[in-house]
Amino acid sequence: MALKKNMIPVYAKRTVAAVFLVLVVWAFFGGHRLAHVAVELQAAPAVLRNPWVFVPVFLIGTALVGRFFCETMCPLGILQSLVNWIFHPKNGVRRVCTRLPETTAQRIVRWSVVAAFFAFAALGCGAIAYSVEPYSILGRALTLLGPYPLVVAAILAAAAVGSGRIWCNWVCPLGTVFALVGRIAPWGNRIGPRCANCRRCFPATAAKEPARDGKPAPDGIGRREVLKGVAVLAVAEKTTDGGLADIVMPERAKRKRSVLPPGALSRSAFGRECLACGLCIKACPQHVLVPSTKSAAYGQPELDFNRSCCPAECDRQCAKACPAGAIERLEGVGRLDVHIGVAVWDAEKCIRTNGTDCTICSRKCPVKAVAIVEGIPVVDDVKCIGCGICEHFCAARPEPAIVVEGLDNQRAVRRVGA
Amino acid sequence: MTYRFSSDGRRVSLLGYGAMRMATVDGGHANSWAPNGYSRTNIDQELLERQIRMLLEGGVNYFDTSPAYCRGESESRLGRALAKSGWKREDYLVATKLSNFAPSQFSLDACKKMFETSLRNLQTDYIDNYLLHSIGNDGFSTFSRRYLENGALDWCVRLREEKRIRNLGFSFHGDPKAFEWCMEHHDEYRWDFCQIQMNYVDWRHAQEINRRNLNAEYLYSTLTEKRIPVVIMEPLLGGRLARYNAALARNLKPLAPNDSLARWAFRFSGSMPNVMTILSGMTRTSDIEDNLATFSPLRPCTESEFAALQKAADEYMKSDPIPCTACQYCMPCPFGLDIPSVFRFRNEFLVSGEEKTREEIQAAYEKAVPDPMRRAERCVGCGVCTPHCPQQIRIPQEMALIDSQMNDLEKLRFRAELRARNEEADKWL
Incomplete structure (x- = not known):
């Protein structure tokens, strides 16, 4: 098969897109640092981490070559293109004609979403704002957060039946901004004077056309299997269970303030910066991070000490994973140096109050922050790092009697010389 | 006969x-x-x-x-x-x-x-x-x-x-x-x-x-x-x-x-x-x-x-066994521990003199006491069991020792896991 010269940029774009898609998905399944770089290059994380570099990069890039991000870097955009290509294999030609005329309805939807997006982001409700951010949506789907697997399925279904990346063109706030900027791109894809008005960009007519490069199209079933493969990958996480019936598992503690991952530091900044992509949740070796179900922080990580705890030995894999810098890496600061919460003991719930000589919170504390004084567990809140081991092992039922209250401002101690 | x-x-x-x-x-x-x-x-x-x-x-x-x-x-x-x-x-x-x-x-x-x-x-x-x-x-x-x-x-x-x-x-x-x-x-x-x-x-x-x-x-x-x-x-x-x-x-x-x-x-x-x-x-x-x-x-x-x-x-x-005979007088533990199985595991796997790898020991523990809720780590030290033991084993103290030994192993395992993760992420670089 001769490589047609005018197809070279198309193949190049497809290759880059494939690489980005694979890397981003891989990052959620314990991927390499390279995979992580692909995540860090996603628009929202990159801009959150380093706006002074990445805002100009994305805007100038788009102003020059059009919506390169949506096509080659955004995993949700690439997935839509892939699905679109699988269902409409002969529409390859549409890649030349992406800029179809915008309808009024489309304009209204797009700009309302943009307005809402920036309004919520400005208000510090990152979790809500980024619920329409494409990388975050894919991450939430991959971590099986709430309805997101279905959301992605719907987006892909729209891409399968419709023309082009419906979601990018109708909803995505990044898509809208990039589309606006991309209008002036001198090297972008556009309907130019060379348009022969072939109308191949419309699927109904395109189907009747022979394949342009004479390459026989692989049959549809094979390609659907490709799609199935991707779908399986997305739900490949299993949950485990176990335990005997006569052990009463504790209920989740009702804490006033959730405990954030070590390195989140300020709760308000974290709320602003966290995309709720779920990468830290995937990365946590202790599986103690869970997506919050609170509306203002929906999908953002918090610690569930029923599952596990956040031990002193950890090198804070969550911080390494966070692409947006919402969980700060704080080089040289160990887990022991970050105080994420303080254990609070409640006499009414404690089994000691009923005369049981329980000392497990004191025994299990890795920093010896709980002492039993005159029969009463007393927490030294200077020592307590909020690891949650005491809460995890507390024998009181239904709720633990010692509960870690999260700090609104985590204390990170940077050791001199570290 | x-x-x-x-x-x-x-x-x-x-x-x-x-x-x-x-x-x-x-x-x-x-x-x-x-x-x-x-x-x-x-x-x-x-x-x-x-x-x-x-x-x-x-x-x-x-x-x-x-x-x-x-x-x-x-x-x-x-x-x-x-x-x-x-x-x-x-x-x-x-x-x-x-x-x-x-x-x-x-x-x-x-x-x-x-x-x-x-x-x-x-x-x-x-x-x-x-x-x-x-x-x-x-x-x-x-x-x-x-x-x-x-x-x-x-x-x-x-x-x-x-x-x-x-x-x-x-x-x-x-x-x-x-x-x-x-x-x-x-x-x-x-x-x-x-x-x-x-x-x-x-x-x-x-x-x-x-x-x-x-x-x-x-x-x-x-x-x-x-x-x-x-x-x-x-x-x-x-x-x-x-x-x-x-x-x-x-x-x-x-x-x-x-x-x-x-x-x-x-x-x-x-x-x-x-x-x-x-x-x-x-x-x-x-x-x-x-x-x-x-x-x-x-x-x-x-x-x-x-x-x-x-x-x-x-x-x-010389292997200093815990003298448990699995008579079960201590059971049921009000906190769900499987005391005899923990002790049996301890006597077989946490004794000096026989070289066992961390992996072997941890795998044996998981097999001996499959439910983590029944392991030594869950002992609250209430001492309800102690007067029942015919062998007069100080059960809570032994449990705390076993827990601390297993905890040390777990720390090793965890550090190894972190190391492996970091190495895996940095491979080829």
Whole structure:
């Protein structure tokens, strides 16, 4: 098969897109640092981490070559293109004609979403704002957060039946901004004077056309299997269970303030910066991070000490994973140096109050922050790092009697010389 | 089958059946772990009946139970199996106990009720051997409250006069004062037999395990002096002397490659002439086969074999085992711990002298106690179990030690996992 010269940029774009898609998905399944770089290059994380570099990069890039991000870097955009290509294999030609005329309805939807997006982001409700951010949506789907697997399925279904990346063109706030900027791109894809008005960009007519490069199209079933493969990958996480019936598992503690991952530091900044992509949740070796179900922080990580705890030995894999810098890496600061919460003991719930000589919170504390004084567990809140081991092992039922209250401002101690 | 004689002249098989470790239908047994954790409820009655018949046919005629065993099911299960065996009541001897451990059972009325329930459960109108159960558990004052102050002991003597029990004895664990008291008052109460823990490890090492223990050698010679027949319990230390152990295997296997370790232990106890019967909680049918072969007839140990056993015991003690015999008296733990399984794991995997990798140890723990909620880490240290332990193990302290050892291993594992993750992420760079 001769490589047609005018197809070279198309193949190049497809290759880059494939690489980005694979890397981003891989990052959620314990991927390499390279995979992580692909995540860090996603628009929202990159801009959150380093706006002074990445805002100009994305805007100038788009102003020059059009919506390169949506096509080659955004995993949700690439997935839509892939699905679109699988269902409409002969529409390859549409890649030349992406800029179809915008309808009024489309304009209204797009700009309302943009307005809402920036309004919520400005208000510090990152979790809500980024619920329409494409990388975050894919991450939430991959971590099986709430309805997101279905959301992605719907987006892909729209891409399968419709023309082009419906979601990018109708909803995505990044898509809208990039589309606006991309209008002036001198090297972008556009309907130019060379348009022969072939109308191949419309699927109904395109189907009747022979394949342009004479390459026989692989049959549809094979390609659907490709799609199935991707779908399986997305739900490949299993949950485990176990335990005997006569052990009463504790209920989740009702804490006033959730405990954030070590390195989140300020709760308000974290709320602003966290995309709720779920990468830290995937990365946590202790599986103690869970997506919050609170509306203002929906999908953002918090610690569930029923599952596990956040031990002193950890090198804070969550911080390494966070692409947006919402969980700060704080080089040289160990887990022991970050105080994420303080254990609070409640006499009414404690089994000691009923005369049981329980000392497990004191025994299990890795920093010896709980002492039993005159029969009463007393927490030294200077020592307590909020690891949650005491809460995890507390024998009181239904709720633990010692509960870690999260700090609104985590204390990170940077050791001199570290 | 080798036979000995009881105080009242009955022929007693040297091997007796201890109804404390009956097999369960889920593949577990009382002194071992089941796939689904710990279970004593689903006793395999059909298997039990077959095993009892097998034992009776093999010449075993002494069956020892207690109202406390197997969650209180042992007596009725054994009673049913014996009744269905087709053997006549006078062909075998039944031993059960006055197991009034709970303070609510300290009153004489409660004791009488317990005895009547035992008769009903065992489907009989007399008990051959009746025991004060584990005197010395939780100190002399508890012994006094259980049997002396309430008049239970005097009532037992009356039962013997009424022939509702044929022999009166006691089983001893714990506070030596209780044992000494019984010996001093032998003339008054005339003990027909006494049940003690004896095996080649406890023979000389019991006191070393726990200062409050009496060595079996001392107990045995005292009883022999008083001409009180001895019933042996824990001849295998709850299976610890039957399962593979490097020190035991090294010393005993070369002398008789075909003999099980259990056979050595039985031969040791059986060599003592004043031993009336040796109780074995045979769970598996293969245990029964092996034991019947050992006892038909029992070959007493020679001097050199005694020496070899003593050497094996000395070496075994160097591994500092927790003296748990998986008797389950500590169970159920109110916090769900599987205490005997944790201790068994500890004795097999957390002992010095044998090189084991961290992975091996952690995998063994997961297999031994599959549910993390039942492991040592969940011990709250309440100490409810401690007074119940006949071996006087300081269970919470041991649990804390095991937890800290396992915690250290877990830290190592966790650091290794982090290292591996970081290396994996940085590969090719």
